[in-house]
Amino acid sequence: MGVRSLVLTGYGINCEMETAYASELAGAEATIAHINDVIDGKYDLEDYHILNFPGGFSYGDDLGSGKAFANKLLYARTPSGPMIEQILRFIEDGKLIIGICNGFQILVKMGLLPGFDGNYKEQTCTVFYNDKGFRDAWVYLKLNPASKCVFTRGIERMYLPIRHGEGKFIPGDKSVLDRLWRNGHVVMQYADEGYRPTMEFPMNPNGSVDAIAGICDETGRVFGLMPHPEAFNHITNHPHYARLCQEHRRKGEPLPEEGDGIRIWRNAVEYAREKLV
Numbered sequence: 001m002g003v004r005s006l007v008l009t010g011y012g013i014n015c016e017m018e019t020a021y022a023s024e025l026a027g028a029e030a031t032i033a034h035i036n037d038v039i040d041g042k043y044d045l046e047d048y049h050i051l052n053f054p055g056g057f058s059y060g061d062d063l064g065s066g067k068a069f070a071n072k073l074l075y076a077r078t079p080s081g082p083m084i085e086q087i088l089r090f091i092e093d094g095k096l097i098i099g100i101c102n103g104f105q106i107l108v109k110m111g112l113l114p115g116f117d118g119n120y121k122e123q124t125c126t127v128f129y130n131d132k133g134f135r136d137a138w139v140y141l142k143l144n145p146a147s148k149c150v151f152t153r154g155i156e157r158m159y160l161p162i163r164h165g166e167g168k169f170i171p172g173d174k175s176v177l178d179r180l181w182r183n184g185h186v187v188m189q190y191a192d193e194g195y196r197p198t199m200e201f202p203m204n205p206n207g208s209v210d211a212i213a214g215i216c217d218e219t220g221r222v223f224g225l226m227p228h229p230e231a232f233n234h235i236t237n238h239p240h241y242a243r244l245c246q247e248h249r250r251k252g253e254p255l256p257e258e259g260d261g262i263r264i265w266r267n268a269v270e271y272a273r274e275k276l277v
């Protein structure tokens with residue numbers, strides 16, 4: 001049996017195709033499912049190993065990005081009980097969840113991230129309006145070596161696209177922020193070209209506290225980030241592709257075809273193959 005990846009969509013989520021494609025490039029079998037079909041019981045989370053919450057504009061970002069979709073997941077009932085119970089069981093079973101951009105906003109607003117002490121239903125952080133409005137650009141990311149995140153194992157730095165208006169990560173208070181650092185929840189920070197974390201715009205595109213761009217839960221198996229790794233699936237996505245080609249030709253080194261973002265799903269698929277399949 002192979003690794004199966006479920007990609008949710010519906011209500012204005014718009015990155016499901018690229019997210020499914022990223023899963024497949026990494027060796028998983030991907031299925032795109034409308035959230036209502038999951039709630040109706042047409043898809044069973046039990047059949048999957050990786051659950052993806054892609055980016056987009058669910059419910060038009062009304063009430064704050066991701067809030068309405070988060071509430072839908074918290075309060076919807078499936079034929080076999082509350083939807084949230086199935087999601088909690090998915091985590092308990094040792095499986096993997098990733099939320100990207102709007103997906104990250106949904107996970108934070110549900111309380112699934114950071115999910116302190118396994119309490120996945122209490123919101124302790126938020127993702128708020130960027131300091132300087134909507135931004136569409138590529139960002140340098142410094143990975144936290146102390147993070148427990150399964151999806152980013154062995155990755156020290158990344159260069160990925162962002163496109164959001166509400167990406168400013170804010171912990172509820174200082175004790176929440178301390179705890180995020182102390183227990184390895186912080187996965188990645190916005191950085192300058194030398195990969196030093198920064199609060200400076202535009203390298204830090206939104207003003208996130210401590211330049212935080214992505215966090216995970218205590219298990220390292222629930223992960224969310226504002227940047228879009230699925231959108232760097234091939235080297236031609238890179239904004240300086242032509243320059244990279246020239247540089248590599250000069251050095252006589254082949255340019256890798258796969259985009260760096262796929263490493264996130266490669267880690268997930270490898271973990272699932274080892275532990276879940």
Ligand SMILES: NC(=O)CC[C@H](N)C(=O)O
Nearest residue numbers: 055056101102164165166
């Ligand atoms: N690209 C996205 O997923 C956008 C996220 C969200 N709708 C925002 O603008 O903040």
